[in-house]
Amino acid sequence: MSDSDSRRVNEFGQERPATDQHGPAKVGLANPGTDELLAALTEWMPAQRWFAGKGTTPVLRLVGSFDLRSPAATLADLAAASGSGAGLSPAVTITTALVLDEGGSQPKLYQVPLTARSEALPELAGGLITTLDSGSFVYDGALDSAYATALLTLITSDESTGNDGGATASGRSQEPGHPLAVTSSRVLSGEQSNTSIIMTVSHAAAAGTAASTAPAAAPAPVICKVFRVLHHGDNPDVVLQSALAKAGSTRVPASVGSVVGTWSDERVFDGIASGHLAFAQEFLPGVRDAWRVALEAAEAGHPFTADAFALGEATAEVHETLAGVMPTVEPSPELIAAVLASMRGRHAEAVAEVPELGQFSAAVDRIFDKAATGHWPRLQRIHGDYHLGQVLAVPSGGWVLVDFEGEPLRPMAERNQPDLAVRDIAGMLRSFDYVAGSFADTPLHPSATAWAQDARQAFLDGYVARSGFDLTSNRALLEAFEIDKALYEAIYEARNRPTWLAIPVTAIARLAGGALS
């Protein structure tokens, strides 16, 4: 067979070897099919919740892609392996495109799972991205259960895929030898920076074993978070939650596994970047996030002190476990200087973004100066972007923490470094203030400020009770981290939710000891 005979073009206009039906796509950047697809994505991506370049028009380039085995292809493999025949053609093509957007202030690499079908699927109508000239219907893969099925198979069977498409993906199961099959899937609705797919699952037979050897008990449902903006390096969400789960912590959902990918990136030493693409965990049904629980309590005028105390204890417990299983670091003068330099850099950025903050600059500088001379505990791995929205109330009682990805406005390399536990404490204190602040656009609840003050104190009391944390000697540090978080929030709100900007600005005024004119 000649080389040209052995190639075919997939539904996305990308070449791939015909001999490997489920194999990777070879990206043909000059291929008209790819251009057509990118043009469709340029229209579609800005309307997606996860698109981080709000207000900009994407300028897209395909960096790489990989194919996942379609459920039909999986069936064909199984049939072939069992000798019962083969030849079932895949019903759907599942490709993940890694698309670089150079239209914003900084380039961003997006993960965009796609499925292509030769016939329209009415139940996927809301996820139709485009119909290609070839007649293929291209869908948002996250909404297509074929993608969910293929993704969970990749993870729980420890499979790998890709290469010719310029990108690869490898599943890493937390419990090797126990593959899972998807029985139904849906995308989690709501405000999310990534895309989470909830899957009901059953045990699948491990490769080379008969189906009857699978465990009998039905496995718990799974939530698989597909990271949308990709970074070179580990994603702390995966690393920290996996480490906690492995240490037996019940303060995070059980881990199922993850996907690690590679793609080309000329900024990386050998030109190949690698990072996490997805993370699968046990889905906890019936949970409510602490932001909602707290807001309802505040609205009803109910105290939140018992819950906040328990949250403080849970937070200290997670910090203690992380300090036990991940590296900790002595606060050398260089490290202290680096943390303070980062705070001052953020301060400058916040003033540039929100000029009215300039009036508090001298007071903010004094708070940072004071923190520099005070007591510093050892640095350790922490949550990194801790607020009420990152904590779930489970129906059986107790708090469970999620989303250890760190602050999205911070470089990934920084988010992977040991940090001060006090950053998380400060983050949660700010969150109680946000609950009170969110009343500002409704008639102000007279007790909202007192409610927040009581919740803040109860949270600190719970943290101290569990950890023995010395609030007195860490006071200057806590104040510095609280104002640092409020400065971060001012930047975040100015860029994402300008109507909420007054919440951190008012807090900065208060913390700086000044008053807004």
Ligand SMILES: Nc1ncnc2c1ncn2[C@@H]1O[C@H](COP(=O)(O)OP(=O)(O)O)[C@@H](O)[C@H]1O
């Ligand atoms: N294991 C889980 N079980 C049930 N719900 C979950 C679980 N993990 C996350 N969620 C829900 O998904 C939401 C978003 O998850 P999160 O990790 O914060 O995603 P993102 O990084 O995209 O913001 C959470 O607020 C929670 O409501």
Ligand SMILES: O=P(O)(O)O[C@H]1O[C@H](CO)[C@@H](O[C@H]2O[C@H](CO)[C@@H](O)[C@H](O)[C@H]2O)[C@H](O)[C@H]1O
């Ligand atoms: O949850 P993310 O990781 O996307 O975090 C970002 O968005 C948060 C808002 O959803 C933002 O949190 C801020 O608003 C919360 C109320 O919506 C409040 O509870 C937090 O205290 C406040 O910081 C977070 O800062 C940002 O990184």
